Amino acid sequence: MPNIPTFTAPFPSINVTDRGEQAFVQEAREIGTLGREGLRVLDEGTRQFQEGAQSALNTVSEHQQYQDRMTGIKTLADMKAQHVTQLGQIQANTSPDDMPNALAQFHQQVGDQTDQWQQQFAGSNKATQLWAQEQASEYKLQNAQKMAADSAINAGNKAVSDIAHTANSISATLSASPTPLEINSGLKLWDQATQTAASSPYLTTPEAKQHVQKEYENMRGQFVENAVYKAIENNPAIADTMIKQFGQYLSPQQQRAAQEHAQSMTQKQFWQNRAVEEDQRRQEKVDANKALTDLTRSTFSMAPGQNGGPMTPTGERYIPPDYFSRALEISKMPGADEGTLRSAVRDAQEILNRQKNGVIATTDPTTYQQLFQKSYNGLTFQDVANAHASGKLSDHDSAMFHQMVEDASHNPQMTDNKRQFETFINTYAKGLIMKSSMMDPTAWEAQRLQQFENDKWQQFQQGIAKGIPVYDMLDQRSKNFIGGNIQQYQLTPDQQLKALTDKAQGGEKPLAPVAPNAPPRNPGESLKDYDKRTGG
16 A cells, blocks of 8 residues: 655645635626626527417417307308298298297297307307307397398288188178178178288388278178178068168169169079979979879789780779779879869779670770870870770770870880871871771771781880881881781772771671781782681
8 A cells, every 4th residue: 555645734824805805796797797688688588489489379379260260150151041941941831820939939949049159169269259249149130130020021921811711701601691780790800800900010001001901991892792692692672771781882883783683683583483383383293193194004904015024004904992092192182183183083984884884995096096196296194084984995095095195204205206107107007008098998997007006006116125226117128117017907809898888888897806916928919818828
């Protein structure tokens, strides 16, 4: 280990002096001046730094403020567009009666949604909040103004709708023979409705109010005019009273027209009442005639028709036990004809007398022709009954003519058919059957013509029932011609001679009738040979 000598030299003496203190002060002065300058520089740098930082912060804030406002503007525009669409739907789909409540709910919704829009800027800076508040307040003001305008318009529409309902109600009340009390009540109701409509805030100008008032006054006049006309139509005698009471609402021309209408309605009612009475009498007559027809048909002996057809008279008549009691009931009917009923009762009595005495009625050819010609021009039940009661019409022919009368009452076409059939008899059959003299035929010729007419009439009716055209049955060229076997009804030369002889001597006897279904004559066959072949 090295030997370190001990340092034993003494410290020098340090004397107290002020030079060090002064130097320190001087140094301190120098350092203080520099320090103050450094501090100043440092303070200036710090200030500039702070200003730069604050400027940067301000730039960021302004950018966020811009973004917030742009977003707010877009959402506000979208909300306004939605409100416009919603209001249009409400106005299009809501009745005037429900419109006030619907508009109130809508505008309340607009206010609530505007408040919600403003609340989204609660975290923004003060300037943005103030901007949002201004935008919301402006839109609320617009909404309030819109609500006031909509309410006024709706009030006007509601007034128009209400008065239209009132007008329809009054028209319905006054459209059915209104009384003066009903007319006065309708006018009072109309005045109240017009006053309500005239006070609507929608009518903002005196000109509009005057126009509406004039229109309503015109409608009042129309109500009165229509009501007076309806009342007059129901009772023309009330015309003077109605015009006197409500003439203030009618012009002189309208009053004259109402009077003329009353005169016209008086005449119309007269003819209407007369037509009703005539219809009633006609129906009463129809009912009585039907009852008499049913009573008469009860005197016919009926048998089933050919080929399962309807029941047809057999040619015999009898009087049922209740005939006269039923006739008495018919006589009490309002539409019963005394003369016709008397003829029917007389006919029934004659039938009973003939049956009691064993007398058979035969048809007088002249009577038959007269009745047949009349059958398509006014043949009556009474004509047939009188002819049969007088013994000039057989039971069979009386049944046939009664059926003609009944058919004619139900089938107007039958009249034309009879006319065509009669033309066929006059132009075709008479000349072939009445060969001696059409002006003065023999009894046998008249008998054969009558039988031909009876047989062909039945065949004619059967053809019509089958749908065969009338012209086809009366055409000699047709296979359906009903006169093809007329030779069967013609007299032979010997019969003609005997008939003329008997006529001259006044002792003609009835000729045996031709069998309706007898076979036709062969081509070239004489009547004498035909009679011999058929046993005629």
